[in-house]
Amino acid sequence: xDTDALVAEIEASSAGTDGVVALVLDPGAGLGLATASxxxxxxxxxxxxxxxxxxxxRALGPRWAVWSSATAVALARSGVRLARCWxxxxxxxxxxxxxxxxxxxxxxRLHGLSTTSLPAVGPVDLFSQPDEADADRPVRxxxxxxxxxxxxxxxxxxxxxxxxxxxxxxxxxxQRAMVDRVASDEDRPMAVRTAHSESTAELLCAELAVDxxxxxxxxxxxxxxxxxxxxxxxxxxxxQLRDARDEQVLxxxxxxxxxxxxxxxxxxxxxxxxxxxxxDTRAWRLERIRDxxxxxxxxxxxxxxxxxxxxFGYAWLDENLGADGRFxxxxxxxxxxxxxxxxxxxxxxxxxxxxGGVVAEPGHVFVRADLGQIEPRVLAAVSxxxxxxAATQADDLYAPVAAELGVDRATAKVAVLGAMYGQTTGEGxxxxxxxxxxxxxxxxxxDAADRAAQVGTDLRTYGGRLVRMGSAALGEPGQPGSxxxxxxxxxxxxxxxxxxxxMVQGAAAELFKVWAVTVRARGRAIDASVVLCLHDELLxxxxxxxxxxxxxxxxxxxxxxxxxxxxxxxxxxxxxTSIIPTWADAKS
DNA sequence: TGCGGCTATTG
DNA sequence: CACAATAGCCGCAG
Numbered sequence: 001x002d003t004d005a006l007v008a009e010i011e012a013s014s015a016g017t018d019g020v021v022a023l024v025l026d027p028g029a030g031l032g033l034a035t036a037s038x039x040x041x042x043x044x045x046x047x048x049x050x051x052x053x054x055x056x057x058r059a060l061g062p063r064w065a066v067w068s069s070a071t072a073v074a075l076a077r078s079g080v081r082l083a084r085c086w087x088x089x090x091x092x093x094x095x096x097x098x099x100x101x102x103x104x105x106x107x108x109r110l111h112g113l114s115t116t117s118l119p120a121v122g123p124v125d126l127f128s129q130p131d132e133a134d135a136d137r138p139v140r141x142x143x144x145x146x147x148x149x150x151x152x153x154x155x156x157x158x159x160x161x162x163x164x165x166x167x168x169x170x171x172x173x174x175q176r177a178m179v180d181r182v183a184s185d186e187d188r189p190m191a192v193r194t195a196h197s198e199s200t201a202e203l204l205c206a207e208l209a210v211d212x213x214x215x216x217x218x219x220x221x222x223x224x225x226x227x228x229x230x231x232x233x234x235x236x237x238x239x240q241l242r243d244a245r246d247e248q249v250l251x252x253x254x255x256x257x258x259x260x261x262x263x264x265x266x267x268x269x270x271x272x273x274x275x276x277x278x279x280d281t282r283a284w285r286l287e288r289i290r291d292x293x294x295x296x297x298x299x300x301x302x303x304x305x306x307x308x309x310x311x312f313g314y315a316w317l318d319e320n321l322g323a324d325g326r327f328x329x330x331x332x333x334x335x336x337x338x339x340x341x342x343x344x345x346x347x348x349x350x351x352x353x354x355x356g357g358v359v360a361e362p363g364h365v366f367v368r369a370d371l372g373q374i375e376p377r378v379l380a381a382v383s384x385x386x387x388x389x390a391a392t393q394a395d396d397l398y399a400p401v402a403a404e405l406g407v408d409r410a411t412a413k414v415a416v417l418g419a420m421y422g423q424t425t426g427e428g429x430x431x432x433x434x435x436x437x438x439x440x441x442x443x444x445x446x447d448a449a450d451r452a453a454q455v456g457t458d459l460r461t462y463g464g465r466l467v468r469m470g471s472a473a474l475g476e477p478g479q480p481g482s483x484x485x486x487x488x489x490x491x492x493x494x495x496x497x498x499x500x501x502x503m504v505q506g507a508a509a510e511l512f513k514v515w516a517v518t519v520r521a522r523g524r525a526i527d528a529s530v531v532l533c534l535h536d537e538l539l540x541x542x543x544x545x546x547x548x549x550x551x552x553x554x555x556x557x558x559x560x561x562x563x564x565x566x567x568x569x570x571x572x573x574x575x576x577t578s579i580i581p582t583w584a585d586a587k588s
Numbered sequence: 589t590g591c592g593g594c595t596a597t598t599g
Numbered sequence: 600c601a602c603a604a605t606a607g608c609c610g611c612a613g
Contacts, residue, residue, distance in 0.1 A: 262608055264594050282595070284600070307596055310607055335604075340599090342604060349598040349605055370599095375602095421601040428601080501602040509603095535599045535603085 003052060006033075006042065007059040013040040014062065020086060021062040022169035024154065024161060025049050027074045032154075032161030034169040036065075041162030041169075050078035057082055063196075065172040067103050069333065072206035081207070083521065087199035088168065091175045093334050094191075094198055095182065097458070097468035107145045107167075110174040121147045138167045182464050191464030193564065194510055198334055200517040201341070204530060205331035207520075212326030213347065213358060213531050214541055219582075220317060220357030227308040227353075245309075249302045252295035261302060271295065312346060312354060320345045325361070331533075333513070337498060338506035339465045341513070341533050348534060356584035358532075363543055367528070367550045368586050369577040370537035371512065371558070373397045376416050378508045381571040382462040383445035387438060389570040405434040419446055420504050422497030446500050453499020454492045461506035463565075469499060511573075512536060515561040522553050539583065547579045 013035045014021060020036040031049040033056075034041040046052055053075060056062070064082050066072065068089040072082060089101035096109055104118045119140070134140040138149050138160075145167070146153070154164035175195075183191040221231070228245075232238035246261055252274070253259065259270040267281045274293045278285055283300060290297050321327045329345030342348065360366050376397055380388035391400040402412035411431055418428025419435055419442075436443045449459055452469075459467040516538060520530050526546040532539035542550040554577055562573045578586055 260609080264609080266609095280594075282600085303596080307607090311597080311605090338603070340603065344605070346597085346605070349596085351597060374599095418601070423601045425601090497602070505603060537599080 003055045019062045020065050022065040022165045024165045025071050025074055026155040029155055032165035034165035038166040038169040041166045043158050043161035045158040050075050050080045054080045069202040069206045072203045076206045076210040085199045086172055087202040090198045090202050090333055091195045094465050095178055097466035103150050104145045113143055119144050119147045121151050138163050188464035194463035197514045197517055201333040201513040204520050205333045208331045212328040214361050215321055215327040216359035223354050223357050224313055227305050231314050249298045252298055338502045338509055340509040356582050358583035360581055365544050365547045366580050367540040367554055369554045369575040372574045374508050374536045375504050379442050379504050381566045382507045383442040385439050385441035388442045392572045404438045422500045449503045450496035450500040454496040459499050463510035465506055467502045511565045514565045515558050518557040518561045522557055551577050551579055
């Protein structure tokens, strides 16, 4: 079938179904399509599935339903960009929390099947009797998805393409119904929009992973070299250089005594040998006693260099920086408790000292923008606290809060942050009384989350993300006898802080992603690409002639995002935006 | 070989 | 050293 005929069929079939078209893709063999109802499906055998998708995108521009961002990654590798999608794994994480979101798990959840013993490919065990009749079908007799198809057997015969897409279409239809229920029954009216923006954020993640971050290898190697010296010429040389670095510290202890600088307990012994007694060897602690003994100073200097050497050194560049001057990591659209974006390869914790190596390509610049005081502003929005919302009108939110509380700005800031993090000691805790009096709505919102989390009740963010409170890392609430009373209370308090913060951090992550995908969408017309997302900061790469337009676009996109995310306009959001040649040039 | 602890980096 | 994260190395249990 030619593409025009396919377009016409899909157009006729998907009328009145919100324009959702399910897509499964095998880059080597073809694609499967299905309309939202799953009633109509197509199997297209082609050696250029990306080209077909691109043609459909231009002709129809549907909301593409996909199992995960793997589809978008494959398309991005072929230079094909989708505008909108419904990412079943992203929506699964939104609805149910946690991280694992493979098709088998998504399907099981939507059909009320067990997710603790999902069928798997491989040796037959007691729980999975083979059933020959199941092999040809995407759904087994027991209702679970066929693990073989999940693992890739759907690509083995072209007629399976459409069947697999139809399965996805059904899953997405069920997800949509569940999101609608969250919106209506659980009082999270933004849930559908969140499903859309979180899904589109997955498209952005695919592009971030495929396109990478512009990096100047020579500039970055020069920066690395300034900390750890030149690149070793051989493995033997590497060992020698490492011994030489260690020796700069060890020469401060008596002759013949050896310590492993990489072992905290040995470092503690080493310090004791020169009469420096510390409970641990963290840098902030040693910093204060830097002058006590030259060994301390040498150790701190060594630590800094060792960090670059092991994590952000030549090996790091060799592994992640391509010959095309793009640094690539893996991106996740919604990780952890609160659903923040995360990135691997150190993209989110690269030392600030190395930012000078992140350089725009010739003829390009970066537009860098970060949200100001995003978490307290988000707290004002999601809690509906009118007084705190009024404070967001100020460029510096802490100034009116300080005036209201009758304290200085630093105290006000510590108090607000302490309230959001659940701090119970120190200066912040003392100012909490004033916060409760002046901003009762926001404080009650935080306290309610804290109390629910303490007893193990799951939470939902403003946008509708489920924050699960039953994970093993947090410990089970109310376990009798397994621990002392003090330990149990400490665990409960930790769960409370976790839940309290997840409501704020999670909502901030949702707003951030709406902003990021808005910039992605609007920026396309002027060739502006988001190349880095950092929780409250965007780095956009753009041809120099469009720099001013891109900077204006980023600011406009924030207002657009804020209006869509929180239709109540009483809370003000602002971004600090600059046009810079390297990431190190930002003024903040 | 897997995992918790310690450390450093980021928002 | 509150909240979140990635990542490396060490020491110990299995």
